[in-house]
Amino acid sequence: MRDWRREIRTRLEQLALVSGDDADLVEELAQHLEEEFADLAPRVGAAQAEHQLLERLAPDTLRDVARARRAARAERPERPAERGFSLAALAQRVAWDVRYAIRRSRRRTGFTIVAVLSLALGIGANTAIFSLVDAILLRRPPVPHRERVAQIFLRQPSFPYAPFSYPDYVSLRDASRGLFSQVSIAEYFPVPRDLGDREETLFGELVNGDYFPLLGLTPQVGRLLGPEDDIANGAHAVVVLSNDYWHRAFAADPGVVGHQIRLAGRDYTIVGVAPVGYAGTMPGIAPALFAPIRMIGQLESSSSDQLSYRDDHSLFVKVRLAPGVSMARARAFAASYTADMMQQFPRWWPSSSETYVVPESEIAVSPMLDGIVVPAVASLVVVVALVLLVACANLASFLLAQARDRQREIAIRIALGASRWSLVRQLVVEALVLAVLGGVAGLLLSRIALSVLLHADLPLPFPMSFDVSLDARVLGFAAAAAGAAALLVGVLPALQATRPNVVEVIKSENTGGGPARRVTMRSALVAGEIAVSLVLLITAGLFLRSLQEREHIDPGFGHAPAGVVWLGFPPDKNTGPRQQLLIDDIETRMRRIPGVTAVGVIDNMLLSLTSTQDAEINVAGLVPPKGEPGFDVDYAAVDSGLFAAAGVRLLRGRGIASSDNPASARVAVINDVMARTFWPGVDPLGRTFRRDSTTYRVVGVSKTTKVRSLGEEPRPFFFASFAQNATMYATIVAQTTAGHDADAITAQMIGTLRDVDPSMPVLQGTTMARHLSAMMLPTRLGAMAFGLFAALALLLAMIGVYGVVSYAVASRGREVGIRMALGAAPNEVVRLLMREGLAMVGVGGVIGLLFAFAVTRVLRNLLSGVNAADPLAFVIAPALLLIVGVAAALIPARRSARTDPVRVLRTD
């Protein structure tokens, strides 16, 4: 017997009258036909009965049935009535819309996948970036009354926001009695932890007794550090673990209190664990532990004198205002404090000195970094928002096309009394279902992207750590992004689709033969996408060019592969002849490592992200800048091997020699720029300059190297003798010949240090190449991020172009058939069909170009070594766009021109 259900369904589908819940209609009619067949067949025969019944399923009558049914449904409880308003009724209606939308999207698998994927990419990129923004800028430790906390910085010649020295902090604390409830200090320090069979380098914060009381935090376990841990130097062998390290190294064992850990050759008792959500003074750098500043001599393997150096600026000072004290009063105090210090210590407090009180609420990461971090993050946020916008424009354009195709369905429903609002709502709900799926997928994508990013092996000298765990804010953001996307995607097509002239559309039997206006709307969307993609492409191009320029910058050293190891000298060998003997021993052994050609020591590694070292010098006959006691010049202390090991070229005179020891006269090798700055036109060899009370004689001139950053202007610099300026830390550089693996050399260097003295703290081992690449990191990350997002936007825009041209091809199939039947050449047809696509590429391209000029001006500060109007970027990016755009338009157009006109004409 015939399958009446299938018969009816097929016919309804042919009439484009099927909607998801016609199952009941089909069932009811099929039951009727089955019974009628059972009655009829015995009388007239099965074949005749079937024939009669099939005739009754004529299209016109079937259409009447379906329409009447739909009209009736509006009154049935399953389809909630549109009249009257109550929340429950609205919820019911929306629930119905959602079910309908889900059924629809299930039937259109291809479209749904593309839509969900592109939304997922857009929402995912936004959520990932927002998670970072959240981690860096929004998440705040649970500090009570944060508005009463401020950080204090010094203005120094070389740093606008310099941290404090310990003596300056002591002066501040003593002078401010009564004004602040607490004055806390924190200093970052690397320390080796002995794990028995191996060592790991931990990053910690050295803090004073006011540190935790100021923050007002509650420990998870045990206690935090307090004034009782800040009494006598070297007497407080206790640490507090960070939440992160407690989880990582102790599996969050609550019994950890009382345990010992061995740091820099000494046992420390764990007294507690810091609370969840507190990750140290600066966001992004996560200390593993907190230790009393009084232990600096033990943990940094130096004499405790370190706390007496007024020029060692490494303490971050925080204050909590005492009750009744205003920020303005704190600022007034800072001014008087500065005046006092300038009077008492003119050598360290030049007349240009200032002290800044910066409320915590005005600090994003740190005043030192906010000038770079905030614009960088802001531009990333804008970029990902643009990517999402492109994704939305794309989907909106697809839905517009669909809306055109659904005009008949919509017109019938309007004719049957559906309100415009209910139709708009339903179309928006359809977009919302897509957006929710896209949002969930995007959230997953963002988690994956973040975990890849955070586990990437970045060449940074300190551990980066961001708490990017999901919180209500991130979830809320993803939801808001999805909601915004749904509105962007759904509303425009919905308004468009529900506006047509009802009668006209129903009359026209050809589905969706609407006016050309809607094509224009779609084209405008796609042109907008192209404009945005071009802006991103050009920006990415500029970053790539900047990266390329930077890669071509010659740092002036480190060309040959080399191992680089940072070490601290053991307390009993960190000064005088014993230190010298140790260094000689280390260097002799390292020179024996196969492949090593030169070994040298430097106390302030060039191009280090974490430290700089400068001195005030005076030159006879030259007047220092106004208000300064001398000229500010960077320097490093090196031994005789360093020039060869690091590849610093000598231009004149000699380098530092092993004979330049504490007993001999102080010498310096100055760089070319210093020679030309202080002794222009004369031979600098044999000239002298003064640093404090010490006179240095210039014995050589070296080629100028980069000192602080790759992008810097050539900077005066001098090398002094390590033996004459010994420090407790040093970096050892061992150069190797090409063909030797620098990583292997580094490992052997660390092995050598272990052999010489197992207690010697090794802070970090790396290669010269990795060390230098840390300097490229910001540009490289920028190029990567912009490149990735630009590629994403371009891909989406091209899907858009492809979609518009394909749609034009599909809806003009008849026209193309006629043209070709009348003898049009395939090429003409291709050109005709591509015209619209190419117009979009052209218009979007021009708009994008104009915007790109404006946008790249804003980004000028992030791009070094390349003109913001770089001709290469402004030529290559549009060319790329044009090529890809033409391809996206050509593919569907050619396909159409190849079709057989007879077949096309016959189908209609």
Place this chain on the structure above:
Amino acid sequence: MLTPELKKGSAEFLVLSLLEHQPRHGYDLSKLIASRSRGVLTFHVASLYPLLYRMEARGWIRGRWVEKAGERRRRYYRISAEGARILDAQRKSWREFVAAVTSIAETRHA
């Protein structure tokens, strides 16, 4: 033979009166209409259901899927309060109409 207009007008009346005392499903209704009108009125799938749905849309009848033990799920239509009012009114006007026609016819025959 009935004109389509007359058929349509009387069909609603017929359906309402068939549903007055018990709910029925579509095929049941079409068989009853055919047998009671002795074949003068026939409703097929294509004509019966638009009629039922329209009456449903107007709120005269209500269709519900009913599952009875041992039988398959079927859609039964029952008359609503509104439908009962309409039926009353139609009956009244029908009687008046028949009375009028009868009186005219009897007058002529008289």
